[in-house]
Amino acid sequence: xxxxxxxxxxxxxxxxxxxxxxxxxxxxxxxxxxxxxxxxxxxxxxxxxxxxxxxxxxxxxxxxxxxxxxxxxxxxxxxxxxxxxxxxxxxxxxxxxxxxxxxxxxxxxxxxxxxxxxxxxxxxxxxxxxxxxxxxxxxxxxxxxxxxxxxxxxxxxxxxxxxxxxxxxxxxxxxxxxxxxxxxxxxxxxxxxxxxxxxxxxxxxxxxxxxxxxxxxxxxxxxxxxxxxxxxxxxxxxxxxxxxxxxxxxxxxxxxxxxxxxxxxxxxxxxxxxxxxxxxxxxxxxxxxxxxxxxxxxxxxxxx
Amino acid sequence: xxxxxxxxxxxxxxxxxxxxxxxxxxxxxxxxxxxxxxxxxxxxxxxxxxxxxxxxxxxxxxxxxxxxxxxxxxxxxxxxxxxxxxxxxxxxxxxxxxxxxxxxxxxxxxxxxxxxxxxxxxxxxxxxxxxxxxxxxxxxxxxxxxxxxxxxxxxxxxxxxxxxxxxxxxxxxxxxxxxxxxxxxxxxxxxxxxxxxxxxxxxxxxxxxxxxxxxxxxxxxxxxxxxxxxxxxxxxxxxxxxxxxxxxxxxxxxxxxxxxxxxxxxxxxxxxxxxxxxxxxxxxxxxxxxxxxxxxxxxxxxxx
Numbered sequence: 001x002x003x004x005x006x007x008x009x010x011x012x013x014x015x016x017x018x019x020x021x022x023x024x025x026x027x028x029x030x031x032x033x034x035x036x037x038x039x040x041x042x043x044x045x046x047x048x049x050x051x052x053x054x055x056x057x058x059x060x061x062x063x064x065x066x067x068x069x070x071x072x073x074x075x076x077x078x079x080x081x082x083x084x085x086x087x088x089x090x091x092x093x094x095x096x097x098x099x100x101x102x103x104x105x106x107x108x109x110x111x112x113x114x115x116x117x118x119x120x121x122x123x124x125x126x127x128x129x130x131x132x133x134x135x136x137x138x139x140x141x142x143x144x145x146x147x148x149x150x151x152x153x154x155x156x157x158x159x160x161x162x163x164x165x166x167x168x169x170x171x172x173x174x175x176x177x178x179x180x181x182x183x184x185x186x187x188x189x190x191x192x193x194x195x196x197x198x199x200x201x202x203x204x205x206x207x208x209x210x211x212x213x214x215x216x217x218x219x220x221x222x223x224x225x226x227x228x229x230x231x232x233x234x235x236x237x238x239x240x241x242x243x244x245x246x247x248x249x250x251x252x253x254x255x256x257x258x259x260x261x262x263x264x265x266x267x268x269x270x271x272x273x274x275x276x277x278x279x280x281x282x283x284x285x286x287x288x289x290x291x292x293x294x295x296x297x298x299x300x301x302x303x304x
Numbered sequence: 305x306x307x308x309x310x311x312x313x314x315x316x317x318x319x320x321x322x323x324x325x326x327x328x329x330x331x332x333x334x335x336x337x338x339x340x341x342x343x344x345x346x347x348x349x350x351x352x353x354x355x356x357x358x359x360x361x362x363x364x365x366x367x368x369x370x371x372x373x374x375x376x377x378x379x380x381x382x383x384x385x386x387x388x389x390x391x392x393x394x395x396x397x398x399x400x401x402x403x404x405x406x407x408x409x410x411x412x413x414x415x416x417x418x419x420x421x422x423x424x425x426x427x428x429x430x431x432x433x434x435x436x437x438x439x440x441x442x443x444x445x446x447x448x449x450x451x452x453x454x455x456x457x458x459x460x461x462x463x464x465x466x467x468x469x470x471x472x473x474x475x476x477x478x479x480x481x482x483x484x485x486x487x488x489x490x491x492x493x494x495x496x497x498x499x500x501x502x503x504x505x506x507x508x509x510x511x512x513x514x515x516x517x518x519x520x521x522x523x524x525x526x527x528x529x530x531x532x533x534x535x536x537x538x539x540x541x542x543x544x545x546x547x548x549x550x551x552x553x554x555x556x557x558x559x560x561x562x563x564x565x566x567x568x569x570x571x572x573x574x575x576x577x578x579x580x581x582x583x584x585x586x587x588x589x590x591x592x593x594x595x596x597x598x599x600x601x602x603x604x605x606x607x608x
Contacts, residue, residue, distance in 0.1 A: 178555070
């Protein structure tokens with residue numbers, strides 16, 4: 001087989017072989033240019049969707065997985081002021097290890113990592129899940145959303161950044177689309193502007209695929225938790241990702257075109273529809289669409 | 305294996321075995337009750353979407369395939385006034401055989417069949433396709449839409465009915481959705497109301513699957529053309545149907561729920577958007593979104 005040359009090296013008259021093939025971008029790159037390509041892509045996404053200004057203070061929601069650590073690394077390299085926030089969910093070994101990776105990375109780039117222990121606030125995810133007889137994944141999602149917003153705002157950050165990659169976004173978009181869930185579709189965008197006490201939320205990795213993210217962390221020697229969460233027997237999201245890769249096999253670039261065309265053509269149409277009102281939760285004062293927010297309802301029920 | 309009983313027979317205290325299993329409806333039926341179930345479903349679809357009133361004169365676009373002949377049979381049995389219209393596309397043996405099936409069925413139910421010979425109007429699909437270097441399928445679609453509307457209107461029919469089944473509708477919806485093609489999505493509905501000289505168009509089979517339609521024609525002894533059109537190497541629509549059946553395997557009832565939720569939740573939202581204007585083609589007087597309709601543009605080019 002003929003060895004491929006890196007597209008960017010070739011343009012510069014250099015001669016490095018292309019170790020990384022990106023068929024959905026019709027692009028072959030050497031290791032160094034792959035890294036700069038990912039970083040440029042994230043930088044362009046930030047500009048395109050007006051995610052972060054130079055004066056903004058960003059808090060990155062860090063799970064200890066590859067996507068959020070990559071994101072933190074890239075924001076840092078691009079010169080943004082970005083600290084990290086880790087929620088210790090108390091899921092045994094899994095949480096212990098992810099916390100170590102998050103702390104290790106914070107030290108490496110010499111940035112602050114805020115750590116919140118869910119056990120001190122409510123109990124571990126498992127405890128709450130068992131007591132409430134509610135699936136751990138939806139509970140975990142709710143709790144994280146609550147503390148991401150509250151912690152960022154209370155600590156003077158005006159933007160929360162999460163590591164959702166293209167595959168994550170496509171899976172959620174696909175699920176909401178085949179169910180035509182209009183309320184969710186209306187909110188699926190790489191940027192959610194500030195609404196009252198809900199601070200601005202951004203997803204700068206939304207145009208980087210799972211595969212590209214995995215290679216980026218490998219090439220940068222970023223250590224991260226590779227295990228799946230032991231509580232997530234999340235068959236439905238796995239099933240969705242399988243369906244999507246079967247479609248991508250038959251329709252190359254499906255993921256990017258499905259997602260980007262949604263953002264460009266459908267999302268603006270949905271914005272003409274009226275939105276739900278937000279007020280302060282009458283127990284904790286955090287923003288909510290109901291009188292009492294979901295977190296307080298849960299905490300209340302749990303303490304009974 | 306335990307033999308299943310027909311759901312309706314069982315409710316009536318009868319004891320027929322269920323020869324037909326419809327897992328997506330969680331229903332098992334005997335032959336007789338399957339036939340009445342399909343006919344009832346089509347009748348309900350007609351009422352639900354206000355497709356046909358008792359006083360309407362319907363022209364059924366008959367291809368000689370199972371869906372359009374089933375539709376004609378059901379409309380006739382339900383007591384609607386429905387004649388047939390067959391366009392002879394001049395595709396050799398394929399057209400000859402389909403015409404025979406269409407005529408045979410018209411005789412069997414003793415209704416009128418209008419036959420139009422495309423050769424007399426423009427040339428065969430193959431001839432036009434070769435000369436214009438345009439794929440036969442898109443050309444054939446355009447030509448049929450043109451003559452369906454013109455012939456129905458000129459012969460005093462106020463409704464055109466086509467045999468599109470659930471699988472056809474889901475395939476088109478899926479394609480338009482993954483490309484977020486808003487203009488097409490806006491028009492994907494079982495009923496298109498009359499707009500100027502465009503007469504009302506209805507798809508009463510839109511909730512009957514391909515599989516159900518095939519069994520219905522078999523049980524009724526309706527003879528139809530089973531071969532695919534020899535000009536349609538329509539890989540893209542085949543690929544789409546394969547993707548859809550892979551999804552249906554993983555998500556039971558996907559087809560029905562994807563389509564019905566679209567109609568219920570997304571279609572109304574899209575109607576708030578402005579629509580294109582229709583005027584009369586300045587050559588033939590048929591309705592068109594352009595000054596000269598696509599048929600006349602094609603005919604004009606062809607005659608040069």
